[in-house]
Amino acid sequence: MKAIDFGNKLTEKNNCYYYLRTIFSKISIKHNIVCLLLALFFITAPLKYNLNSISVILLLGYSVVKYKDFKVKKFWEFYPFYLYYFIVCFSIFYTANIENGFKYFLNQVPFLIFPFIFSTITVKEKALKKIIRIYIYWICALIIYSELSTIWSILANGDSLFLLFRKDYSYIDLANKIDIHPPYMMLQVSFCIIYLISNFKTSSIHKFLSIAILLLMFFYSVHLSSRMPLAALVLVSIFLTYLKFKTPYGKIKTVFSLILLGLVFSFILFNVRSTRYRFQELIGMQYSNGVYIKSGYSKIIQWESAIEGNKNFIFGNGAGDANQSIIESNYKNNLLKSARLSYNAHNQYIQTYVGIGIIGVVILLFLLYSSFLQPSKKLLYLTAKAFIIYLIIVFMTESYLERHHGIMFVSFILCLFNSKEDR
Numbered sequence: 001m002k003a004i005d006f007g008n009k010l011t012e013k014n015n016c017y018y019y020l021r022t023i024f025s026k027i028s029i030k031h032n033i034v035c036l037l038l039a040l041f042f043i044t045a046p047l048k049y050n051l052n053s054i055s056v057i058l059l060l061g062y063s064v065v066k067y068k069d070f071k072v073k074k075f076w077e078f079y080p081f082y083l084y085y086f087i088v089c090f091s092i093f094y095t096a097n098i099e100n101g102f103k104y105f106l107n108q109v110p111f112l113i114f115p116f117i118f119s120t121i122t123v124k125e126k127a128l129k130k131i132i133r134i135y136i137y138w139i140c141a142l143i144i145y146s147e148l149s150t151i152w153s154i155l156a157n158g159d160s161l162f163l164l165f166r167k168d169y170s171y172i173d174l175a176n177k178i179d180i181h182p183p184y185m186m187l188q189v190s191f192c193i194i195y196l197i198s199n200f201k202t203s204s205i206h207k208f209l210s211i212a213i214l215l216l217m218f219f220y221s222v223h224l225s226s227r228m229p230l231a232a233l234v235l236v237s238i239f240l241t242y243l244k245f246k247t248p249y250g251k252i253k254t255v256f257s258l259i260l261l262g263l264v265f266s267f268i269l270f271n272v273r274s275t276r277y278r279f280q281e282l283i284g285m286q287y288s289n290g291v292y293i294k295s296g297y298s299k300i301i302q303w304e305s306a307i308e309g310n311k312n313f314i315f316g317n318g319a320g321d322a323n324q325s326i327i328e329s330n331y332k333n334n335l336l337k338s339a340r341l342s343y344n345a346h347n348q349y350i351q352t353y354v355g356i357g358i359i360g361v362v363i364l365l366f367l368l369y370s371s372f373l374q375p376s377k378k379l380l381y382l383t384a385k386a387f388i389i390y391l392i393i394v395f396m397t398e399s400y401l402e403r404h405h406g407i408m409f410v411s412f413i414l415c416l417f418n419s420k421e422d423r
Contacts, residue, residue: 043138075119083367084111100321105319110408111411132195145177150169165275167274167278192217228398232393235393236386243382244382309328312357315359316360351401388414
């Protein structure tokens with residue numbers, strides 16, 4: 001009978017153990033790096049452009065290093081994104097202002113970068129849940145900082161705290177505390193609210209924390225005084241809440257609860273004067289100093305003027321000439337304030353139409369439609385549907401794809417929605 005060499009067996013076992021440990025260690029490190037980079041993107045999303053750009057460069061750099069993980073099939077599933085980017089690139093050839101055209105070409109590059117990144121990295125649902133939770137806490141911290149900074153400014157100026165909801169301490173001034181334009185902050189706050197409602201669990205021990213965060217974010221949304229984003233958020237939230245709670249609580253109880261919440265929201269809206277006045281301005285309002293504002297009609301005139309700026313129905317004037325064409329049309333139509341302040345169309349569909357024509361608008365709508373139909377991760381399934389509906393609505397008054405905060409966040413989130421389930 002052959003003797004057993006226990007020494008060799010033990011060595012072989014140790015080698016096996018070391019090999020497996022090394023593999024799991026590498027997987028863990030690789031996974032942690034991806035989570036860290038994604039968390040960094042979310043944290044820098046509401047901050048200054050350069051910080052967020054650094055996070056994107058790091059994500060891209062990591063994806064390039066891990067090019068062997070790149071999945072061609074997965075990349076082709078993002079074709080609406082680079083189809084949109086292709087039409088932007090094509091418009092550079094007939095853009096008169098080449099410098100602006102090249103800048104626009106670079107600004108829209110996230111529609112090509114993020115599909116590549118999400119075709120290379122793997123995001124597990126459990127990890128994504130933690131990352132989004134960190135992001136929500138971060139947005140809460142920025143909200144509290146913004147509100148406290150505003151209160152400090154009021155006290156420093158020797159004013160009464162009753163002026164907290166006046167226009168000069170709300171809207172643009174409130175968002176400026178964290179160096180971001182109100183609609184772009186609303187974009188990120190809206191994502192958080194929609195995510196929290198979509199993933200709200202009545203039996204969870206975190207439900208009271210979720211309710212507290214939702215109340216804080218809704219209050220801040222009203223205080224930001226950004227009209228269409230707020231209106232879209234309320235509409236989507238009502239519909240989402242009804243879908244989410246009609247089964248566990250029943251339709252009647254859910255509707256009754258929504259009515260009560262609507263009354264509370266209306267009370268807050270009425271008492272936040274800056275927001276209430278901005279909504280009243282839509283139909284016409286005269287202030288005590290004699291100034292009369294009817295911004296609803298003015299907005300329609302502004303849109304008509306922007307549409308007139310397009311000289312090519314099919315292909316548009318060229319992405320780099322869109323803003324200049326709108327400014328010239330505003331001068332021509334005697335919209336001097338809009339022209340002097342270099343306002344864009346304040347409507348993403350019209351802005352796209354002027355720059356890359358009706359083809360661009362169709363492709364943009366197709367991008368949103370295909371993203372809506374994509375089978376997103378289970379965690380984001382309801383969030384994706386609701387947030388895309390929100391985008392379709394707010395694009396009617398906001399040109400989100402013209403500034404860094406909008407381009408980066410919208411393209412990133414849509415690609416995240418389009419990424420397949422990774423368990």
